[in-house]
Amino acid sequence: MDYQKIENQRIGEHYFRMEHPSGLTILVYPKKGFQSVYANMGTKFGSIYSEFLFDGKKVKVPDGTAHYLEHKLFESEDGDAFSKYAKTGASANAFTSFDMTGYLFSCTDKFRESLEILLDLIQTPYFTKETVAKEQGIIGQEIKMYDDNPDWRVMMNLFGGLYQNHPIRLDIAGSVETIAEITPEILYECYNSYYNLHNMVLTVVGGVDPAEVLSIVDANIKPSKAVETSLLLPEEPYQVGKHYVEQIMPIAMPQFELGFKEHCGDQYATDRELACSSVLMQAFVGESSQLYRRLLDEKLINSSFGYEYLEGLGYRSMLFSGESADPQAAAEMIHDAIRQLHKNGLSEESFENARKVVFGKKIAGLDSKQAIAMELINGEFTGREIYASLDALAELTLQDVNERLESQLDADNSCLSVVKGEEG
């Protein structure tokens, strides 16, 4: 078995990476003195996997299938996983994002038993007509909850405007109509493709040692034969589909999200590219920036304002969002500042300050078991690495950021999404 210890001198920590003979990749990040252990087992299968090749065969699934599968995997023939976890006291959950599904628990006692439950739930799919039908009501209510959530709507409407064909446009949970098409057969097909251990990663962070994790995995996992799967993505033009999208909802404060679509090939962004983007956004519109100050002074944003770099297979965008009494004016001011930024580039001073902030936040993230586990899993799926991201920041130069800026924040390739009340 391939067994590596990965260390970082700067922060004095390390973790272990193992390729288990079963096909499963295991990452164990010990945190000395921690009471609790956090485990996350993930597969590279999320809502954008709506069309894929499985052993040479093309499969297309209804919107919301990955999320439905997440709900249903919690149930086996001998009861649901929540009731099993309840016996160990672990707090368990699962989530589906655009590009992965994760099953997690956090415990302060009975780690072995809890990990056995996790490994068992992943390996024992049990989908019948009845159990699949039962979930329609529950997920239907989850969908409706999101339908009324302006944060969610403003974001999904934005993706619908930025992207013309890419499945990031699709709501993660699907709609009441699409989930009605989901059958046990569809769930089994997805399970067989993407819940193969060769496509999965187990991450454990906290007061735990790798030998213990390994012994539990050894005793509880059935090896699986590798299968061929690949995501099929439609052709996506560089241009955004729409420059403006709007939805009326019963809300008091209008909300906006402004996105700038970027070129992206068929690869994930590298650690260095992500470091550039983070520093650029922090310098451009972090709380101490001139732009942030102007937006506040003109009463166009409030403390809900934030930014994010959205990135995955076939999509890359910079996003700015928040509540605003006048979203159009806020977007205009950001656009003006972008034109200035392209003319002048970042200054040495704002670059240095922004790099310090991003570095400090990364270090702070290492106090959180959840954040570490997410970064390790993401790293495994995208070819990035948690410590390499710190090194990339430490080595970053102003020139790197300014060069990359040339292909980012294209003022002509943006979309503004607004959600507001009737009279707003």
Place this chain on the structure above:
Amino acid sequence: MSDFIRQTICDGVAFSSIRDDRFKVGRLSATLLVPLKPKSAAANALLSCVLTRSCKRYPDFTALGQKLDSLYGASLYPSVRQLGDYQAITIAAAGINDAYAYDGMSVSSEIADLLCSILFEPNVQGGLFSSEDMEQERRQLLESIDAEYNDKRLYAIKQCVETMCQGEAYAIGRCGSREDVQALKNEDIYAAWKALLDQAQVELTMIGQSDPEKAFRGFEKYFGGAPRKNVLASPVPHTPGEIRRAGKTEELSQSKLVMGFRSACFQNDEDCLANSLMSAVLGGTPTSKLFLNVREKESLCYYCVSRVDNNKGIMLIDSGVETENIEKTEESIFRQLHLLQQGEVTDAELEEARLAIKNSLLSALDSPAAMQGYYIGGLLKTHQLSPSEAAQTVDRISKERVIELANCVQPDTIFALRGEK
């Protein structure tokens, strides 16, 4: 990790610290606790935002922001929390340990200085805060109050509580009303600052690798002098009469049902934990009665959750459902509560809820933010147990006690936000 050390600076001012070398970030906080009153609640909330915007040394929002940037993105932020009929205003500062600073800067000592400057040397001229700062923060606070309506789950909960506790301090809410914030004058903010420093119960906490000595001295210098006159009263239990019903109709996909109950109210940790255990059995976990029946068996909802506020003696249950299922869900929730009151609780149900509570208590020990929240949340208690002691206490709570407490739960107000499309 060191023990939790609590030192008294003077009457009503305490400094608690945990020296812990497991964390990369150190956290320092000052919490000022006062009874909730309409006008002062709004003034204190606005003050907390104005204070963290600038200070004498960094008299401008951007200058203070740049200082924080140079401390590797150290954060300085206000938060206002409601503890029963009290308001807790916290200003927290956090920054990475000195060892990780690549330019040799002492982040920990700088943030301790900064927090003292923010609290004790604000940007005040001639007895007034800067009008520009105040207007900017007032606008943002008003917008955040308006935005509460954007989140329908929280909005429905707030509506239920306001109806239920009309006339009680509890209904004022953590930031006061929109009108109270609107009416504040600059002098009110200054008066609020003076009153908080002179009269609030003050709880200072420090968690992290650094020596707490420096922060302790900084606070001692200020608070060590004059005698203080803060008093905290005990909560008054409330007996509901007939069930009150309130509601509203909106253009929504999903309806929200919020049921407000009066529950027992305590100031000692053991009884509070027993009350929390009761609520966990009913609807606090994925194996609780509400989750297994209302969600799993009847497929009525995605969430149906109960929680108690031990500082007030209130239990709330809320769920998101189809409009035509509101009554059915309400009946189903009452049925589960009655079963618990009649003693229908298995040993397994009780053990599972116990384990879930213990897990969440002990998990707090691994997060400085969670630990800080834990101690601030317990400020009204007469004697506060550490998370580990609390976890041991949970083991001793009997089934009879849980059933007894379930029988103290009485329905008060039912609020429905009806969706119509």
